[in-house]
Amino acid sequence: MGSIRARIEVALARSLPGAQQAPARLHQAMRYAALEGGKRVRPLLTFAAGELAGADPARLEVAACAVEMIHTYSLVHDDLPCMDDDRLRRNKPTVHVEYDEATALLVGDALQTLAFQLLSEHALTDDPALRLTMVNTLALAAGSRGMAGGQAIDLEATGKTLSQAELEYMHVRKTGALISAAVKLGALCAGPCPAALEQYANRVGLAFQVVDDVLDREASSATLGKTAGKDAKQGKPTYVSTLGVARASQFAEELRCGAHAALEGFGERALRLRQLADFIVLRKF
Amino acid sequence: MGSIRARIEVALARSLPGAQQAPARLHQAMRYAALEGGKRVRPLLTFAAGELAGADPARLEVAACAVEMIHTYSLVHDDLPCMDDDRLRRNKPTVHVEYDEATALLVGDALQTLAFQLLSEHALTDDPALRLTMVNTLALAAGSRGMAGGQAIDLEATGKTLSQAELEYMHVRKTGALISAAVKLGALCAGPCPAALEQYANRVGLAFQVVDDVLDREASSATLGKTAGKDAKQGKPTYVSTLGVARASQFAEELRCGAHAALEGFGERALRLRQLADFIVLRKF
Numbered sequence: 001m002g003s004i005r006a007r008i009e010v011a012l013a014r015s016l017p018g019a020q021q022a023p024a025r026l027h028q029a030m031r032y033a034a035l036e037g038g039k040r041v042r043p044l045l046t047f048a049a050g051e052l053a054g055a056d057p058a059r060l061e062v063a064a065c066a067v068e069m070i071h072t073y074s075l076v077h078d079d080l081p082c083m084d085d086d087r088l089r090r091n092k093p094t095v096h097v098e099y100d101e102a103t104a105l106l107v108g109d110a111l112q113t114l115a116f117q118l119l120s121e122h123a124l125t126d127d128p129a130l131r132l133t134m135v136n137t138l139a140l141a142a143g144s145r146g147m148a149g150g151q152a153i154d155l156e157a158t159g160k161t162l163s164q165a166e167l168e169y170m171h172v173r174k175t176g177a178l179i180s181a182a183v184k185l186g187a188l189c190a191g192p193c194p195a196a197l198e199q200y201a202n203r204v205g206l207a208f209q210v211v212d213d214v215l216d217r218e219a220s221s222a223t224l225g226k227t228a229g230k231d232a233k234q235g236k237p238t239y240v241s242t243l244g245v246a247r248a249s250q251f252a253e254e255l256r257c258g259a260h261a262a263l264e265g266f267g268e269r270a271l272r273l274r275q276l277a278d279f280i281v282l283r284k285f
Numbered sequence: 286m287g288s289i290r291a292r293i294e295v296a297l298a299r300s301l302p303g304a305q306q307a308p309a310r311l312h313q314a315m316r317y318a319a320l321e322g323g324k325r326v327r328p329l330l331t332f333a334a335g336e337l338a339g340a341d342p343a344r345l346e347v348a349a350c351a352v353e354m355i356h357t358y359s360l361v362h363d364d365l366p367c368m369d370d371d372r373l374r375r376n377k378p379t380v381h382v383e384y385d386e387a388t389a390l391l392v393g394d395a396l397q398t399l400a401f402q403l404l405s406e407h408a409l410t411d412d413p414a415l416r417l418t419m420v421n422t423l424a425l426a427a428g429s430r431g432m433a434g435g436q437a438i439d440l441e442a443t444g445k446t447l448s449q450a451e452l453e454y455m456h457v458r459k460t461g462a463l464i465s466a467a468v469k470l471g472a473l474c475a476g477p478c479p480a481a482l483e484q485y486a487n488r489v490g491l492a493f494q495v496v497d498d499v500l501d502r503e504a505s506s507a508t509l510g511k512t513a514g515k516d517a518k519q520g521k522p523t524y525v526s527t528l529g530v531a532r533a534s535q536f537a538e539e540l541r542c543g544a545h546a547a548l549e550g551f552g553e554r555a556l557r558l559r560q561l562a563d564f565i566v567l568r569k570f
Contacts, residue, residue, distance in 0.1 A: 017429055026429055026437035077394060082365075082386035101367035105390075106437050109362060109397065110429035116401045117424035120417050128413035132405050135420055139402035144302055144311055144395035152311035152391050 001044065001275065008043045009035070011061040012068060015118055029099045029107045030114075034072045037090030037225065041208065041280060042067045042182035048272035049186030049197055056189065062122040063134065063185040066115040070142050071178060073111035076104050078151070084230065091225040112142070124189055134188050141181035150174025154236070162237040168206065175212075176205030200262040200273060207255035208280050213238035214248050215285070223285050256281040286329065286560065293328045294320070296346040297353060300403055314384045314392045315399075319357045322375030322510065326493065326565060327352045327467035333557035334471030334482055341474065347407040348419065348470040351400040355427050356463060358396035361389050363436070369515065376510040397427070409474055419473050426466035435459025439521070447522040453491065460497075461490030468558075485547040485558060492540035493565050498523035499533050500570070508570050541566040 012034055017027045043064035050060040079086040079094040080101060087097050096104035119135050140146055150173030157170060183201035187193035213231065217240045221228040231238045239248040259277040263270040297319055302312040328349035335345040364371040364379040365386060372382050381389035404420050425431055435458030442455060468486035472478035498516065502525045506513040516523045524533040544562040548555040 021430075023429070023434045023437040023441070025441060026434060030429060073394075077390055080367075080390065082390060102440050103437070105362055105365065105367060106429075106433050106440075109358075109393070110433040112394065112397055113424050113428035113433065116420060117428055120421035120424055128417055131417055132413055132420075135401060135417075136405035139398050139405055143398035143402055144308070144315060144391075145306075148391050148395040148398065149308045149311060152308040152388070155387050155391075156308070156310060 001272070001279075004044060004047050005040055007057075007061065008040050008047070008064055008068070011065050012043075015062070015065040015069070015114070025099070026103065026106055026110065029095055029103050030111060032092075032098060033076050033095050033107050034069065034111065037092065038068075038072075039283075039285075040068065041276070042071050042179060044276055045179065045182040045201070045204070045273070046186035048276055049183040049193075049201075050189045051186075051272060052197070052266055052269045053187040053190035053194075055186065059122070059124045059189045060186055062118055062124055063189055064182075066118040066138060067178065067182045067185060069111045069115035069118070070138065070147070073108040073115075074142075074147055074151070074178075076111070077108040080104060083151075083155075084234070086227055086230070088221060089226050115142075125191075130188060130191070134185055137181050137184050137188070141177040146173055146177035146181075147175075150177070157237050159235040160237060162242060164239075164242055167237060167239060167242055171206060171209040172202070175209040176202060179205035179208055196262050196265060200259050200277070203255045203259040203262060204277050204280050207252050207259065207277070210239045210248055210252040210255065211281055211283065213240045214245060214252065215283075216240070217245060219285065225285065252281050286557070286564075289329060289332050290325055292342075292346065293325050293332070293349055293353070296350050297328075300347070300350040300354070300399070310384070311388065311391055311395065314380055314388050315396060317377075317383060318361050318380050318392050319354065319396065322377065323353075323357075324568075324570075325353065326561070327356050327464060329561055330464065330467040330486070330489070330558070331471035333561055334468040334478075334486075335474045336471075336557060337482070337551055337554045338472040338475035338479075340471065344407070344409045344474045345471055347403050347409055348474055349467075351403045351423060352463065352467045352470060354396045354400035354403070355423065355432070358393040358400075359427075359432055359436070359463075361396070362393040365389055368436075368440075369519070371512055371515070373506060374511050400427075410476075415473060415476070419470055422466050422469050422473065426462040431458055431462035431466075432460075435462065442522050444520040445522060447527060449524075449527055452522060452524060452527055456491060456494040457487070460494040461487060464490035464493055481547050481550060485544050485562070488540045488544040488547060489562050489565050492537050492544065492562070495524045495533055495537040495540065496566055496568065498525045499530060499537065500568075501525070502530060504570065510570065537566050 016031050019028045019031055021027050046064040047060050076095045078084050086094055095107050124131050153170045180201035184193045187197050216231045256277050301316050304313045304316055306312050331349040332345050361380045363369050371379055380392055409416050438455045465486035468482055469478045472482050501516045504513055541562050
């Protein structure tokens with residue numbers, strides 16, 4: 001996984017406008033937000049799904065970068081004072097702390113645009129209709145019925161108690177949609193996405209959030225690279241507040257097994273996707 | 286122009302998620318931001334350019350809506366307290382005043398995504414490669430080397446004196462890029478965009494901003510539907526602060542003539558584009 005992660009870092013650095021290119025401050029802040037740090041779970045999923053489907057790694061790089069640009073934009077905006085008001089991310093000061101709020105707003109805006117620019121200017125598949133499907137898949141995952149919509153539900157839920165079904169409804173959008181898109185985009189670089197991969201993606205997407213909730217309660221800020229314990233402090237309903245730590249951890253484990261089960265038909269080709277499901281659930285940060 | 290404007294309003298209302306669809310508060314706020322009010326200059330340009338090129342009006346509707354979603358997202362984010370901190374827009378309270386800052390942030394984010402969703406899910410041309418060109422044209426116009434980049438330059442320029450060349454550099458990005466994309470997308474609905482149309486687009490794009498600067502100084506908030514006189518108050522360099530009102534108005538008039546000149550080869554087919562150049566420069570709001 002290390003060599004693919006290194007490849008992703010190089011691709012991200014190359015996909016972003018140069019730090020000296022005008023407007024330099026904006027481009028420096030975009031690079032600050034997107035480079036160094038980050039587990040790169042989504043790009044790794046894109047690579048692993050694309051490898052299973054037999055896609056060209058040079059194409060996977062671009063798709064992986066597009067997904068990571070959307071993810072990074074969402075982090076930069078979520079950290080703003082009017083949202084989570086967070087000062088630490090990926091072990092560094094957040095963008096609005098290091099630069100300023102207006103710049104952080106524009107960084108997020110421009111990173112989102114860059115994602116669609118990347119998908120539209122590289123020949124990610126030989127079939128342009130399939131490339132439009134990729135643009136549409138990413139837009140649906142990021143928009144008001146996907147990630148941004150999940151954020152809106154999260155805002156409204158703060159201070160409330162949610163049932164497990166309501167939590168799942170929120171997180172399928174807030175986190176699951178983009179993780180699922182990461183998998184689909186990888187597969188789409190080689191052709192239509194197999195249904196079993198979508199099933200896998202939905203399970204690891206939800207597992208990712210359940211584990212995040214557990215870690216927010218159990219781990220330290222130093223280990224996480226971001227502020228720990230903030231869910232409880234902000235009165236956010238989480239899998240831990242709804243199920244408790246033990247049952248939430250057990251639920252994550254069930255989702256890990258479910259993700260493995262979805263991959264059964266693929267044999268050895270799904271090795272990396274299996275490893276990623278394990279990493280997502282067993283990680284300590 | 287009135288019947289096309291009415292058609293655009295209907296298309297915008299249909300392109301946005303329904304107000305009752307979950308997450309309802311986000312979708313209501315998106316509709317609040319995008320519907321009612323607005324001169325719709327960009328969609329009108331898309332229609333006029335598409336009409337000249339012989340494009341299907343049903344396709345132009347979608348392209349026009351995509352451009353207007355990007356424009357509206359930029360207004361919602363620009364009005365936020367960390368940017369211009371404005372309370373009045375299109376004669377209504379701004380989104381963060383009517384709702385809240387976090388919702389306004391998500392509204393802008395989701396409207397941007399919606400633009401790319403629209404372009405990727407409708408058959409805007411028979412050639413999918415040309416549709417990818419449309420996605421790329423809009424992304425380049427909106428991103429860090431287009432509109433968002435122009436905003437970043439604007440932030441840095443506040444309190445400074447700019448030369449006319451520096452002002453133009455900023456506004457070609459901040460306003461011109463999206464206006465130019467509006468024209469190009471209209472033409473692209475029928476086929477590749479003629480070079481003369483790009484020339485026209487660049488001139489009306491710049492003229493739009495010059496006139497905006499003059500109106501900010503000369504008109505009232507009631508007429509503009511947004512806060513007047515804020516450029517001088519915020520110490521923003523404008524065509525008025527650089528050239529004075531008289532020479533700025535003369536420059537706008539030169540650009541209007543230049544826009545007409547670019548259309549010479551098109552004869553009667555360019556009637557609406559000529560009318561729009563006149564409207565952009567001669568408007569009082």
